[in-house]
Amino acid sequence: MKLEIKDIHSYYGNIQALKGISLDLYSGEIVTLIGGNGAGKTTTLMSISGLVPPKKGEILFNNSPINGISPDRIVQKGIIQVPEGRRIFPDFTVQENLDMGSYLRESKSNIQRDLDYIFELFPILKERKSQLGGTLSGGEQQMLAISRALMAKPKVLLLDEPSLGLAPLIIRQIFEIIEKINKENKVTIFLVEQNANLALHIADRGYVMENGYITMEDKASNLLNDEAVKKAYLGIA
């Protein structure tokens, strides 16, 4: 698996959100994208998943271009986004939300096995499988959003701010599961986070984004020790 983003430029109408972004994801990695509000992190994910197609540049998945193809075909290739704010379907049950995840997958085999695995990862979802999504707590909704993405059989999981608005204990639990999904299933993880400290602790590599540009890239351990990163994103002067 190889996902290469080459010099992409993406817009909302006349507003240019990405001004030439290049980055690569390789099989089995956890890569994080950190940066402040409005830097362009979400737009980078939306550009990969085809929801905000870049006007210029190229995105290659296993050496073939995917920019310009429809979002559902990108999902079928195994590039699955978990959107910010965990947009699950509140009026559908937990089980129905999970079924929707499997609807777009290319291979319909082993759906039950994947469901069993998810219920092992998140036993609370098994307990609540008949409950409406909208009645779950924030942490449980994030677990459901990740699980729904897993039901789509990801090769690459694009996670947008999984820690947003959650209590520290729940965040830690979710980050442990993200690592587990990566290790046990060789799912490549691309993690957008404002919580740079947490993200860099589980990531292999990281990119820093500012104002529509990538300004730094390095091993996560180097970024954690970088003075500029410490000051700007880790709250360490």
Ligand code: ATP
């Ligand atoms: P945050 O962490 O606040 O979500 P971000 O790094 O994910 O920030 P983006 O959401 O990608 O940043 O936004 C990048 C730029 O594009 C910002 O200037 C933002 O105002 C603009 N933008 C984002 N969504 C839209 C939209 N739907 N219409 C117009 N401009 C937008």
